[in-house]
Amino acid sequence: xxxxxxxxxxxxxxxxxxxxxxxxxxxxxxxxxxxxxxxxxxxxxxxxxxxxxxxxxxxxxxxxxxxxxxxxxxxxxxxxxxxxxxxxxxxxxxxxxxxxxxxxxxxxxxxxxxxxxxxxxxxxxxxxxxxxxxxxxxxxxxxxxxxxxxxxxxxxxxxxxxxxxxxxxxxxxxxxxxxxxxxxxxxxxxxxxxxxxxxxxxxxxxxxxxx
Numbered sequence: 001x002x003x004x005x006x007x008x009x010x011x012x013x014x015x016x017x018x019x020x021x022x023x024x025x026x027x028x029x030x031x032x033x034x035x036x037x038x039x040x041x042x043x044x045x046x047x048x049x050x051x052x053x054x055x056x057x058x059x060x061x062x063x064x065x066x067x068x069x070x071x072x073x074x075x076x077x078x079x080x081x082x083x084x085x086x087x088x089x090x091x092x093x094x095x096x097x098x099x100x101x102x103x104x105x106x107x108x109x110x111x112x113x114x115x116x117x118x119x120x121x122x123x124x125x126x127x128x129x130x131x132x133x134x135x136x137x138x139x140x141x142x143x144x145x146x147x148x149x150x151x152x153x154x155x156x157x158x159x160x161x162x163x164x165x166x167x168x169x170x171x172x173x174x175x176x177x178x179x180x181x182x183x184x185x186x187x188x189x190x191x192x193x194x195x196x197x198x199x200x201x202x203x204x205x206x207x208x209x210x211x
Contacts, residue, residue: 075203
């Protein structure tokens with residue numbers, strides 16, 4: 001039996017450390033108002049990626065929009081399916097996501113089982129803090145390759161100069177499994193982060209338009 005509470009505490013501390021870390025980041029790509037940087041990961045033989053952008057909404061509306069299935073299934077174009085497999089407590093849950101294939105089938109469908117902890121800070125920042133875990137209700141599926149997310153998450157902070165808008169930072173360091181060359185992963189991740197933040201912006205605009 002995995003100690004989900006302890007794992008969630010540990011990954012929350014790691015995401016906090018990534019958020020506070022300003023040293024050693026190298027620019028990977030900038031597009032659509034999103035900047036993606038990377039640095040060597042301390043978790044695996046790959047990179048820790050950071051995507052940054054501004055979203056015209058407050059953190060309390062952005063973060064639920066990014067992880068709750070009712071919202072995410074509507075805006076995240078990379079996902080074939082997404083659900084909360086288990087709810088452990090008010091701020092801790094396990095998600096199961098299955099991606100579409102990517103790059104004209106070069107990267108086949110992946111699935112991820114991730115523990116998520118929501119953390120609120122006194123400054124108004126809200127974070128999601130995630131890492132892949134084992135879960136009996138989500139066994140591996142032959143239709144997709146089981147991937148592994150090293151500590152990852154969203155950090156959403158109100159802009160001091162305009163608290164109605166937020167800065168979003170997304171940290172990822174995925175191991176996609178299978179036989180993918182490292183160069184393929186390095187090329188795909190920055191584009192995926194740009195699409196993620198861009199899709200959130202568009203999805204929130206659509207939501208406001210239908211409210």
